[in-house]
Amino acid sequence: MVHDRxxxxxRLLLAARSGDEAAYRRFLGDVAQxxxxxxxRGLTRAGRSPAxxxxxxxxxxxxxxxKRHTWDDGQPVGPWLxxxxxxxxxxxxxxxxxxxxLSVDELAEVLPMAASGTDLASSxxxxxxxxxxxxxxxxxxxxxxxxxxxxxxxxxxxxxxxxVRVALHRALKTLAATFGTGADDxxx
Amino acid sequence: MRTDDLINALARDPVPALPPVRHLILRALAISLPVSxxxxxxxxxIRKNLLPALAxxxxxxxxxxxxxxxxxxxxxxxxxxxxxxxxxxxxxxxAGLAMLTAVALDLRIEGVxxxxxRLIGDNAAKCMMLIPLLSAxxxxxxxxxxxxxxxxxxGEAGAxxxxxxxxxxxxxxxxxxxxxxxxxxxxxxLASIGxxxxxxxxxxxxxxxx
Numbered sequence: 001m002v003h004d005r006x007x008x009x010x011r012l013l014l015a016a017r018s019g020d021e022a023a024y025r026r027f028l029g030d031v032a033q034x035x036x037x038x039x040x041r042g043l044t045r046a047g048r049s050p051a052x053x054x055x056x057x058x059x060x061x062x063x064x065x066x067k068r069h070t071w072d073d074g075q076p077v078g079p080w081l082x083x084x085x086x087x088x089x090x091x092x093x094x095x096x097x098x099x100x101x102l103s104v105d106e107l108a109e110v111l112p113m114a115a116s117g118t119d120l121a122s123s124x125x126x127x128x129x130x131x132x133x134x135x136x137x138x139x140x141x142x143x144x145x146x147x148x149x150x151x152x153x154x155x156x157x158x159x160x161x162x163x164v165r166v167a168l169h170r171a172l173k174t175l176a177a178t179f180g181t182g183a184d185d186x187x188x
Numbered sequence: 189m190r191t192d193d194l195i196n197a198l199a200r201d202p203v204p205a206l207p208p209v210r211h212l213i214l215r216a217l218a219i220s221l222p223v224s225x226x227x228x229x230x231x232x233x234i235r236k237n238l239l240p241a242l243a244x245x246x247x248x249x250x251x252x253x254x255x256x257x258x259x260x261x262x263x264x265x266x267x268x269x270x271x272x273x274x275x276x277x278x279x280x281x282x283a284g285l286a287m288l289t290a291v292a293l294d295l296r297i298e299g300v301x302x303x304x305x306r307l308i309g310d311n312a313a314k315c316m317m318l319i320p321l322l323s324a325x326x327x328x329x330x331x332x333x334x335x336x337x338x339x340x341x342x343g344e345a346g347a348x349x350x351x352x353x354x355x356x357x358x359x360x361x362x363x364x365x366x367x368x369x370x371x372x373x374x375x376x377x378l379a380s381i382g383x384x385x386x387x388x389x390x391x392x393x394x395x396x397x398x
Contacts, residue, residue, distance in 0.1 A: 016202035025199035032191055058194055067338040067398070069204035070270045083271025087340050087398075 005034070009077040017073070031064065032057055035085055042089050047150055047168040052092070060088040129171075136171035139164055209269050212333045213262075217356075220329025224322045224360055232318065232364045246368035249290055253373060254359045256283035257381065261352030265330065268345040269337035287378075290370035298369070309367035312376050318364075319380035320387075323350075323357030327388055331395050339396045346392015347385045354384030 008030065015023035035057045040050035063084050071080045129140050135157070142153045150168070154161040206212065241247040260279035267273040295303060309315075330349040339345030358377050367376075 017204065019203050021199050021202050024202035025195060028195040028198055029192075032195060054191060058189065058191055061191070061194060061198060063338075063398070065198045065201075067271075069206040070209055070338040072208060072210075072270065075270075075272070079272030080270070081272070083273075083340050084338065087271065087338075 005030075006076055006078050009081070010073075013068075013071065013077055014073060016068075028061060028064075031081065032061060035060055038085065039089060043093075044149065046093060047165040048093065049151065050149060056089050056092045059092055060085045063088050132171050132174060136167050136174070139167050140171045206336055209337045210266050212336055213265060213269070213330065216329040216333035217326060220325040221356060223325035224357060227325075228322055228360045228364070232361075234363045235366055238363075241366075241368070244368075246294075246370070249370065250362055250368045250373055251359065253283070253286055253290055253370065254355055254362050254377065256286050257355035258352065258359060259283070261348065261355045264348035265334075265345070265352045268341065268348040269334050269339050271338055271340050287370065287374060291374055294370045303371060306367075306369035307371040307375055309369065309372040309376070311365055311367055312372075315361065315365060315367070315372075315376045316380050316383075319354065319357045319361045319377065320383055321357070322360045323353040323380075323384045326356050327353035327384060327391075331388070331391055334392070334396055335398075337396075338398060339392065342396035343389045343393045345396050347389040349392065350385035350388025351381060353388065354381035357381075357384070 009027060012023045012027035012030070016027060036053055039053040039056040039060075043050045043052055043056075064081065067084060071077060129137050131137075132140065138157070139153055142156070150164050151161045153159075154164040157164070159167075207215075235241065256279070260283045263276040263279040267276050294306070298306065327350055330353055331346065334345055334349060337345070358381055362377070367373075
């Protein structure tokens, strides 16, 4: 599947380079759809509302457009695209974070990795999650494993959304500490 | 704004407005390196008895070693200026290994007795001053050009540009300098290049955001 997408994107982007507007429109449309899901997952994992995803999709599309010359046609499109998208997502979160407790480094760790196919919810992590305090564990499960939104979880647990985020943040910190430097390995 | 409208607007302009990043880098060097060359020729210039020095060996090895650092800097700058690239460590590894081999050779051939003399050399202060001076224009040119690239980690891209610029400055200075020992090279040349990397990293963090 990933292969097909890579081949499609490459073909479309090469056609765009030689002036094919229709191919470029299709490329951007495909990418927008792909990024939407990607950004929603990233936001959810960072404990933020997936409703912000569309802004990030648009900012990323603009960045892809203005930086489209930085893709070398000898290179795969996927890693390049994810590089731009991660950059824009982190940037967007940083800009909107304000008083939020999550640091950019932590966000970067939680963000979905490029086409790795591994989910955070692998069995090792589930074991670690189970060792968390009960409330934190249920929040992590709801958001990471079941993919629920932070505000839904808040309503269900009768907490404020901010409290859910703080709890999620603490849980992530505990998990990161348990992982130590091995956290990167879990991604892929 | 609706995303579909945005896509329609962007799609009208499919052809990239800028050349590939390696062209941007080459163009920056083509403009900035002559500034350093003119500066070099007008001030210190190439050393006398260049050919006999080449025949002696260490001078040529010095230029080769610095040349390898130029290659490493070129590879790293290109990769750090574009999203989704792996870190190309082969050039840096080759340069590092060659450096260590040369130091070992120096100690074996020239002897261990007066190693500190070769290390301190005759022109350490001059070297530390002139390499950065000769690297300044290329670093400025590279940083300016990389603003049009897309460095995901601006500090790293700046450091890579500093490595490339510093190595080019060192190559020029190496044509003048008569301290040819790899020991001298390993300390003073590398320190000067390291300084350019530091400057590049600091400037890159400010200039290369996008």
